[in-house]
């Protein structure tokens with residue numbers, strides 16, 4: 001390996017906890033493939049999430065439920081090949097950890113062994129406590145995920161903001177403390193009131209990464225296709241678009257189409 005490659009200081013689960021202690025905010029984006037992950041890693045994003053949102057974004061499913069462990073490992077393997085610095089976290093997909101702690105551990109081990117990723121993420125709190133414990137005991141770092149947990153969408157029926165009611169907010173606060181106590185290195189809080197998210201972030205020493213959880217948390221995560229503006233139809237309030245790639249790509253593809261049809265492409269310099 002070249003010296004130039006080694007000068008990148010790799011992000012570890014320990015660096016993330018240190019960043020929170022130093023009040024340094026953590027950046028996280030999803031990636032599901034080699035080419036995208038290479039750009040994200042080089043751009044300096046701290047954490048790459050191989051999210052089960054691949055089920056929506058890559059495969060076109062309505063929910064995250066259909067994606068399999070084999071699919072997640074395929075995406076994770078391709079992402080890991082591209083990175084020099086970012087920490088790679090992989091979602092355990094629906095059905096790969098809910099049955100029992102042994103199944104959860106087997107799934108986490110497959111991800112770590114077959115993809116080379118650095119950590120796994122599981123949705124839920126006290127319900128999956130034993131599975132989180134079992135995975136951590138094997139030396140695999142775990143990121144938690146509370147608030148809107150898309151794998152249980154059919155229990156709620158909507159993607160509306162979570163924990164607006166006192167009882168649900170109390171459970172969420174207890175779950176966050178539990179995840180810290182179990183030994184999770186960080187947790188994602190999705191679509192909860194900003195005030196509650198800030199309170200949770202202040203109550204624990206591990207980083208809280210928000211999506212639709214306001215600015216009082218320790219870091220932010222977005223789905224990369226959303227923030228690049230590739231899909232004009234997905235427009236939740238929490239999303240900021242940093243580009244309009246849908247328009248840029250459509251224009252480029254139409255120009256190519258036109259040039260092929262008219263015979264303009266390829267020209268003399270573009271042939272042998």
Ligand SMILES: Nc1nc(=O)c2c([nH]1)NC[C@@H]1CN(c3ccc(C(=O)N[C@@H](CCC(=O)O)C(=O)O)cc3)CN21
Pocket residue numbers: 052053056057064150158159160161191222223225226234235236237
């Ligand atoms: N492309 C993509 N981006 C995501 O952020 C994402 C996925 N896919 N798939 C997995 C989950 C699902 N997520 C979601 C899904 C919907 C909303 C949402 O807020 N949708 C609408 C309607 C909400 C409502 O019923 O009130 C919105 O306008 O906010 C938010 C996060 C976040 N994750």
Ligand SMILES: CC(C)C(=O)C(=O)O
Pocket residue numbers: 030049050051052053054091188190211221222223
């Ligand atoms: C939205 C983030 C947190 C996620 O879990 C995913 O992309 O699957």
Ligand SMILES: [Mg+2]
Pocket residue numbers: 051052053064091
């Ligand atoms: Mg997910």
